[in-house]
Amino acid sequence: MTTPTTTPGYDHDDPALAPSPITPVDLDLLKATVLFGPDDEAALRTAAEVLDGRIEQVLDVWYGFVGSHPHLLAYFSTPDGEPIGDYLDRVRARFALWIVDTCTRPYDERWLAYQNEMALRHTAEKKNKTDGVDSVPHIPLRYLVAFIYPITATIRPFLAAGGHDDEQVEAMFQAWFKSVTMQVTLWSQPYAGTAW
Amino acid sequence: MTTPTTTPGYDHDDPALAPSPITPVDLDLLKATVLFGPDDEAALRTAAEVLDGRIEQVLDVWYGFVGSHPHLLAYFSTPDGEPIGDYLDRVRARFALWIVDTCTRPYDERWLAYQNEMALRHTAEKKNKTDGVDSVPHIPLRYLVAFIYPITATIRPFLAAGGHDDEQVEAMFQAWFKSVTMQVTLWSQPYAGTAW
Ligand code: HEM
Ligand code: HEM
Secondary structure (H helix, E strand, C coil), X not given: CCCHXXXXXXXXXXXXXXXXXXXXXXXXXHHHHCCCCHHHHHHHHHHHHHHCCCHHHHHHHHHHHHHCCHHHHHHHECCCCCECHHHHHHHHHHHHHHHHHHHHCCXXXXXXXXXXXXXHHCCCCCCCCCCCCCCCCCCCHHHHHHCHHHHHHCCHHHHHCCCXXXXXXXXXXXXHHHHHHHHHHHHCHHHHHHHC | CCCHHHCCCCCCCCCCCCCCCCCHHHXXXXXXXXXXXXXXXXXXXXXXXXXXCCHHHHHHHHHHHHHCCHHHHHHHECCCXXXXXXXXXXXXXXXXXXXXXXXXXXXXXXXXXXXXXXXXXXXXXXXXXXXXXCCCCCCCHHHHHHCHHHHHHCCHHHHHHHCCCHHHHHHHHHHHHHHHHHHHHHHCHHHHHHHC
């Protein structure tokens, strides 16, 4: 598995990270809204074990999906529509760590701060800066929200591949679905401002 | 089942409805992003049959969920926090029709126009107007996005109650999940403006 500290642009543990505008109280209300609790945390820890060793395969599926849809690949491309290989690769390495973080990190203020950073990296404020690339300026909110579906649905077979019984697989799947929904909710904040 | 034309404020077929700012081309790209296709349409038609006669029970679950969370019930309440019974009832009747529409309507320009209207009814621009109530001015985007989880997860047992086999229930569930994700995506448009 990739070591966090050697992944370019992965700043989860950077002490200089700005705090999130979202408070732990806001987060607790969001958790209640998606019914996220201790059982989900436990299920995600199990998911981390199941996904360990399968992360490159998960990323192959997701990158295959993006790569086969020009309207999505555009966001990893130059304004002229030329895919930027180095950009795709560097983001992929951070994406791998995101899967692990989703399953293993406590959802605390540091996590909130990096959630905010990841959100901004999809917007005009910070997209392209981390990797110093000349790509299109931002990712529209619509595709972030819509991605809840593929990012959730495609994980199921991988969660089922660890030999757990149906009930355990279902628990991991539900926890993943809740977490992805919650994270996209957090990432919608810079897009909506005060209406968030 | 409730007859559309007698439900106060249900304006799906109102010829005066303003067109959506979202084009059919935008919608096609969204459908591709959530992998929504003809099989999903067919599965939703079956879901309509299964849910027919169970809609009040679905609404009992959803309203029970909202009613048991003060931070959610607040949006059906006066600014002082007093729930408005008449508001809850009138929206509930329109919600019942939304379930049917989600499963049976073609997702065409008329549907897009009413999607836009429903979106606006969650925002400061139109909330409270349809029912002439004195409630809080808008629903924050965060809860719209977060609701993808409960509105999706809670439907599954109802879809399973019609005696269909596992594969058919799964197809109905996936189609529902895609549709809800797509509709919330559409509803996020007035919150994000040009960044949508
Ligand atoms: C469920 C929704 C999504 C999730 C969970 C997700 C996840 C991620 C993660 C983990 C990163 C790396 C963050 C970091 O720098 O550490 C990232 C960056 C990126 N994502 Fe997403 N993403 C989502 C939606 C999208 C969509 C719809 C697109 C458009 C095709 C997209 C394109 C990108 C791009 C271009 C970057 C690099 C941004 C930069 O310049 O720093 N993402 N995403
Ligand atoms: C998946 C997300 C959601 C869906 C599918 C949904 C569905 C609906 C539907 C179908 C209506 C009636 C539309 C019409 O007038 O015909 C409605 C209105 C309403 N919803 Fe939502 N809703 C969602 C999120 C929320 C959330 C998070 C809240 C806050 C608790 C909320 C509170 C309301 C209120 C107060 C109204 C009445 C608005 C008005 O004054 O016209 N909804 N919703």
